[in-house]
Amino acid sequence: MAHPVAVIGAGYAGLAAAVELCVAGHEAHLYEASKTLGGRARASESHDTVVDNGQHILIGAYRETLRLMRAVGADPDVLLKRTPLRFEFPGEFLMVAPKLPAPLHTAFALIGAKGIDWREKWAAIRLMLGLQISGFRIEPDLTVSDWLTQHKTPSRQRRLLWEPLCIAALNTPADQASAQVLANVLRDSLAGSREASDMLLPQVDLSALFPEPAAAFIAAHGGRIQRGKRIGPLIREGNAWMIDGTAYSQVVIAVAPYHLAGLVPELAPSVANFDWEPIVTTYLAYPPEVALPQPMVGIAEGHAQWLFDRGALCGQHGLIAAVISARGRHLDLPAEELELAIHGELLRIVPNLPLPERTWTITEKRATFACVPNLQRPPAQTELPGLWLAGDYVAGDYPATIEGAVRSGVNAARLVQQTASRQA
Numbered sequence: 001m002a003h004p005v006a007v008i009g010a011g012y013a014g015l016a017a018a019v020e021l022c023v024a025g026h027e028a029h030l031y032e033a034s035k036t037l038g039g040r041a042r043a044s045e046s047h048d049t050v051v052d053n054g055q056h057i058l059i060g061a062y063r064e065t066l067r068l069m070r071a072v073g074a075d076p077d078v079l080l081k082r083t084p085l086r087f088e089f090p091g092e093f094l095m096v097a098p099k100l101p102a103p104l105h106t107a108f109a110l111i112g113a114k115g116i117d118w119r120e121k122w123a124a125i126r127l128m129l130g131l132q133i134s135g136f137r138i139e140p141d142l143t144v145s146d147w148l149t150q151h152k153t154p155s156r157q158r159r160l161l162w163e164p165l166c167i168a169a170l171n172t173p174a175d176q177a178s179a180q181v182l183a184n185v186l187r188d189s190l191a192g193s194r195e196a197s198d199m200l201l202p203q204v205d206l207s208a209l210f211p212e213p214a215a216a217f218i219a220a221h222g223g224r225i226q227r228g229k230r231i232g233p234l235i236r237e238g239n240a241w242m243i244d245g246t247a248y249s250q251v252v253i254a255v256a257p258y259h260l261a262g263l264v265p266e267l268a269p270s271v272a273n274f275d276w277e278p279i280v281t282t283y284l285a286y287p288p289e290v291a292l293p294q295p296m297v298g299i300a301e302g303h304a305q306w307l308f309d310r311g312a313l314c315g316q317h318g319l320i321a322a323v324i325s326a327r328g329r330h331l332d333l334p335a336e337e338l339e340l341a342i343h344g345e346l347l348r349i350v351p352n353l354p355l356p357e358r359t360w361t362i363t364e365k366r367a368t369f370a371c372v373p374n375l376q377r378p379p380a381q382t383e384l385p386g387l388w389l390a391g392d393y394v395a396g397d398y399p400a401t402i403e404g405a406v407r408s409g410v411n412a413a414r415l416v417q418q419t420a421s422r423q424a
Contacts, residue, residue: 004029005416006241006248008231008263011039012065012402013390014254015214016409017416018223019068024417028223030215031243033230037211040256040367041402046283046360052206053362054279055308055321057296060198061188062403064410069210072217079209080200081295081313085109085190089300090293090349093160097197105194113161120157127151128191136187138180141373147179164298167305170371170399171277171325178373184397201295203313234264234387241386250419252412254390258366264387270378271369271393278331279367280324282342283310284356288317292349302345303330303338320346335361368400369393380412386419388412 003026007018010032018028036042044053058065058080066076076082084105085097093115097105110124130151138147144166148158163174169185170177189197202209215225231243240247253263258276261268282304292309299305304322311317322342324330330338339359347353369375369392377395380388390412391405398404 003027003249003420004246006031006243006246006251007254007390008243008251009039009254009256009391010034010037010211010215010225010227011254011256011391011405012041012210013039013392013394013405013409013412014252015211015218016064016068016406017252017254017390017413018218018409019072019214020410020413021416022218022221022223023071024413026417026420028218029243029246029248030218030223030225031229031231032225032227035227036207037215037225037227038207039405040364041206041405042211043205043207044362046362047285047358049283049285049316049319050205051283051310051316051319051321051362052202052281054281054364054367055306055323056202056206056402058200058202058402059189059196060200061192061196062200062401062406065210065403065406068214068406068410072210072213074210074213076200079202079204081203083199083201083295085197085199086294086296087161087165087298088294089115089160089164089298092300093298095161097194100194102193102196103191105197106190115160116154116157120154123152123154124157124161127153128186131183131186132191136183136191138183141178141180143373144174144177144179144182148174160300164305167325169401171279171368172371172399173326173328176370176372178371178375180373181371181397181399185399199296201308201313205314231263233262236384239385248386250386250388250416252388252390252409252416254409254412256366257369257391257393264382264384266384267378267382267387267389270382273376274393275370275372276366277326277368277370279326279364280330280338280361281364282322282324282339282359282361284320284322284339284343284346285358286318286320286354286356290318290320290350290353292320297349299345299348302342303328303333304342304345307346307349322346371399380408380415388415
């Protein structure tokens, strides 16, 4: 067993780092301020019901998340509902990827899309072909809206396909979001293998999906996790960092970027240029027989953007989760008014819907960084000896997603291993 490595923060990034370290034979010591694991993608108990602080989905391209889930015994085939890509706004737009080999699945999904005409379909196909020809490089980087304008994308196609896809993937409005980062996501999903574009909908809460199995794996492999342990400023003594009376030569900091200043003030400037986007999730509890036509559907031109049927996914029959990504007019509304408005939007999809028995709203005010063009994101290796960063905001191809967090944790762990090997 190699020297212990400290990991501060037990979100998906910190847990991924700790699991990867344990697999490599290191003793991982994980410190988490909350008693609930998962960071900004975690379980939350409200009204005697276990839900999530924000409804997240995965896709088949999330190879590192799926790999680590299998490694810790969290079987993706059991915990995730896998369906072919289905992008639906009932009554307005429907795109379903058929079970054909790549790239036919994407081409036929666009050709068979309902709600846009042939001119718009060929425009979408040309846009994807152009990305492939360019190697999915957009230089210089620009906003998604400017990129779509540059390619003369029809307005209805923008409204029903690209703009919702952008806000779902980047949690940033199209008129502010990085076209290059969206291209990275499209490269690995729609332009990847057929399975890569599959939608993977959690059938358990987000803490049970990976964090809790990962914690059990870490404990079984000689590591330890301290929950409810808030760490103050890190102090350097000699060649080590002192944490709770223990000296560590290597520390992975996997906290939200806005917490860096409280741990290592010298690292705060690396995220000083960041802005933040919220995620609002409203839960509406109806009688058990109430259900959506699909486990996940979209709403065009409403406050809510995506609706999830928790009954179809998690066995919480009658419970609907309505998700609103990024900033918007909904933030100015009182919770009760927003919840009533979303109920009205649900009536478009579920006729004769009774009033909900109860409603509540969870707002994650700084759910993700604003994924704007040319954003300078800090690297995993800091300028301070033995300190590494992990998190969905660390430099990488992906936006602030579960896969982005997991990849950063794996990368930080591998850099720690390489450093330990050189020092051995």
